[in-house]
Amino acid sequence: MNKDWSVKDKSPSPKWLLDLLQTFFDPCPLNPDFDGLLINWKKYNYVNPPYSNKRPWIEKAIKEMEKGNTTVMLLPLDSAAAWYHDLIIPNAEVLSFRGRLELDNGKHPRYGSILAIFHP
Numbered sequence: 045m046n047k048d049w050s051v052k053d054k055s056p057s058p059k060w061l062l063d064l065l066q067t068f069f070d071p072c073p074l075n076p077d078f079d080g081l082l083i084n085w086k087k088y089n090y091v092n093p094p095y096s097n098k099r100p101w102i103e104k105a106i107k108e109m110e111k112g113n114t115t116v117m118l119l120p121l122d123s124a125a126a127w128y129h130d131l132i133i134p135n136a137e138v139l140s141f142r143g144r145l146e147l148d149n150g151k152h153p154r155y156g157s158i159l160a161i162f163h164p
Contacts, residue, residue, distance in 0.1 A: 057092045057118055059148045065090040065116060072101060080104075089115040102131045102160070109135065109162040121156035136160040 056074065068090040071080030080091075081100055085108045093101035098119060105115040121140055122128055132138060139159040144152045 055092075055151065055153075056148055057090075058145055061118070062090075068116065071104075084108075084111075085113050085115065087113055089113060090117075091115060092118045095120055099127050099131070102127060105160075105162045106131065106135050109164050112164040114164060115162040117160045117162070119158050119160055120153065121158045132158075132160050136162050 065088075068088045069086035070090050070092075071083065071085050072091045072093050073080075081104055085104070089105070089108065091101055091105065102117065102119075105117055108115055117136075119132070137160070139161065141157050144155070145157045146152055
């Protein structure tokens with residue numbers, strides 16, 4: 045395994061992306077003192093969910109969208125996955141990145157990434 049391609053559930057978002065979305069609420073921070081799935085989100089949200097358990101976060105973003113809130117979510121590009129077709133395609137605008145993201149910890153995911161934007 046290429047160690048530079050190792051990404052875990054607690055991998056940080058790229059700093060440039062966090063800077064771009066700095067005014068957005070993060071209901072899924074790296075070391076939370078709350079359960080982001082149980083609280084109300086704000087008008088504008090940014091989520092980098094644990095990739096091993098992304099489905100409940102996507103479902104929550106859809107519920108928040110129905111309440112009038114916008115969520116930008118960093119996700120792996122997996123167009124063959126059921127969650128992609130069932131939850132992302134009918135509910136979100138998808139922006140994909142060319143190549144693989146370089147994370148601030150020097151790691152690269154072994155897959156492409158997307159931003160799924162859930163607009164009210």
